[in-house]
Amino acid sequence: MGPDRPAPRRGWAGLTIGRVQGVPIVVQPLWFVIVVVFTASSGPTIRDNVDGLSSSESYAVALAFVLLLYASVFLHELGHVFVARSLGMQVRRVVLQFLGGASEIVEEHPGEPARDFMVAMAGPLCSVFLAGVGAVIAPAFEPHTVPWLFTEGFAWVNALVAAFNMLPGFPLDGGRALLTIIWQFTHDKTRAQFVSGWVGRCLAIALALYALYVQNVPSGQGKDHFNGIYLLLLALFIWANASWVIGRSKLGVVVPRLDVRSMTRKALSVAADLPVAEAVRRAHAATARALVVVDSYGRPVGVVSEAAVMATPLQRQPWISISELARPVAEGLMLRSDMAGDALLAAVQEHPATEYLVVEPSGALCGVLSRSDVIAALQAAGLR
Numbered sequence: 001m002g003p004d005r006p007a008p009r010r011g012w013a014g015l016t017i018g019r020v021q022g023v024p025i026v027v028q029p030l031w032f033v034i035v036v037v038f039t040a041s042s043g044p045t046i047r048d049n050v051d052g053l054s055s056s057e058s059y060a061v062a063l064a065f066v067l068l069l070y071a072s073v074f075l076h077e078l079g080h081v082f083v084a085r086s087l088g089m090q091v092r093r094v095v096l097q098f099l100g101g102a103s104e105i106v107e108e109h110p111g112e113p114a115r116d117f118m119v120a121m122a123g124p125l126c127s128v129f130l131a132g133v134g135a136v137i138a139p140a141f142e143p144h145t146v147p148w149l150f151t152e153g154f155a156w157v158n159a160l161v162a163a164f165n166m167l168p169g170f171p172l173d174g175g176r177a178l179l180t181i182i183w184q185f186t187h188d189k190t191r192a193q194f195v196s197g198w199v200g201r202c203l204a205i206a207l208a209l210y211a212l213y214v215q216n217v218p219s220g221q222g223k224d225h226f227n228g229i230y231l232l233l234l235a236l237f238i239w240a241n242a243s244w245v246i247g248r249s250k251l252g253v254v255v256p257r258l259d260v261r262s263m264t265r266k267a268l269s270v271a272a273d274l275p276v277a278e279a280v281r282r283a284h285a286a287t288a289r290a291l292v293v294v295d296s297y298g299r300p301v302g303v304v305s306e307a308a309v310m311a312t313p314l315q316r317q318p319w320i321s322i323s324e325l326a327r328p329v330a331e332g333l334m335l336r337s338d339m340a341g342d343a344l345l346a347a348v349q350e351h352p353a354t355e356y357l358v359v360e361p362s363g364a365l366c367g368v369l370s371r372s373d374v375i376a377a378l379q380a381a382g383l384r
C-alpha cells in the first residue's frame with residue numbers, strides 16, 4: 001500500500017510477469033519474501049476472525065488475503081496507468097515492490113499541471129471505487145466466514161490504500177496532487193516541488209515517530225514489531241523520495257538556463273585505429289577538447305572520455321589505438337544541440353555517462369558534452 005516512486009530509473013527491477021496495454025508489469029524479488037512474511041504474521045489473526053478454520057487452512061486463507069491486498073495495490077497502479085495512457089503519456093513499467101506499487105510514468109517537459117493532476121488522482125479514485133464495491137458486497141455474506149473476510153478486507157484495504165496515498169506529501173499521490181495545484185496557481189513548478197517535498201519530509205518524520213510508537217506498544221503476538229519495521233522502512237522511503245524532489249526543485253532554478261550548445265566542447269573526429277598519442281596531439285593542434293571515433297563513412301561510433309586518456313600512461317599512448325578507450329555511442333549517449341533546461345537534465349540523468357555526443361538536428365556532428373561541464377555550470381550558479 002506504499003507510494004509511487006517518482007524517479008524513472010532504468011535497469012533491472014525484477015521479474016516481468018506480464019504486460020497491460022504494452023506496459024511491463026515487474027515484480028521485485030523481495031516482494032515474494034514479504035508475501036511469505038505477511039502470510040505468516042496474519043495467519044493467527046485470520047483464525048481469530050473466521051469460524052471453523054484449521055491452522056493450515058488459516059494460513060492458506062492468509063496467503064489468499066495477502067495476494068488480494070497486493071491485487072488492490074496493483075489495481076490502484078492500473079488506475080494511474082490507464083489515465084496516463086489515455087492522455088497519451090508514456091509509462092515505462094509498473095513495479096510491484098514490497099512497500100507497495102509504483103507506476104513509472106515518463107515525466108513530460110515542460111509538462112502540464114492539469115494532466116499530472118489527473119494521473120495522480122486516478123490511483124486513489126480507483127481505490128475508493130474498489131472500497132465501495134467491497135463495502136456493498138460484504139453485507140451479503142454471513143459474518144466470520146471466508147467470503148465475508150475477503151469482501152470486508154477488500155473494502156478496508158482499498159480504503160486504507162486510498163487514504164494513505166492521499167496524504168499530501170510527495171511522493172504520495174496526494175503530494176503529487178498538491179504539487180500540481182501549487183504549480184497551476186503559481187506557475188512555478190520549482191516552488192511546487194519544493195513545498196510538496198517538504199510536506200513529504202514532514203510526513204516521513206511523523207510516520208517514523210509512529211513506527212517507533214508501534215514498536216514499543218506491548219503486544220502478545222509480536223506482530224507489531226514487524227509492523228513497526230515496515231512503517232519505518234516506509235518512512236525512510238518517503239524521506240528519500242521527498243528529498244529527491246526537493247533536490248529537483250533546487251535544480252529547477254538553474255536548469256532552465258542550461259543549454260547544450262553553449263557547453264559543447266569542440267571535438268575532433270578520428271579513425272578507430274589511430275594511436276592514442278597521435279589522436280591527443282591532433283586534438284591539441286586543433287584546439288579540440290574531445291575525441292570522437294568515426295567509422296569509414298564518417299559516422300560517429302564512439303566517444304573518448306578525458307578520464308580514459310588521462311588514465312592511460314604516457315609511454316603506452318603510442319601503442320594503444322584510440323578505439324580501445326572509446327565508449328560506444330548508445331542511443332541515450334547522443335544529445336541534440338538544441339536541447340536545453342529540464343529535457344537536457346532528464347536525458348543526462350537517465351543515461352549517466354561522463355561524455356555525450358552532441359549532434360545537430362540535421363544529424364551532423366556538433367561536438368561532445370562533458371558531464372563535468374554540466375556540473376560545473378550548476379555549481380557556478382551556486383548549486384552543488
Ligand SMILES: [Zn+2]
Nearest residue numbers: 004123165173
Ligand atoms: Zn498511487
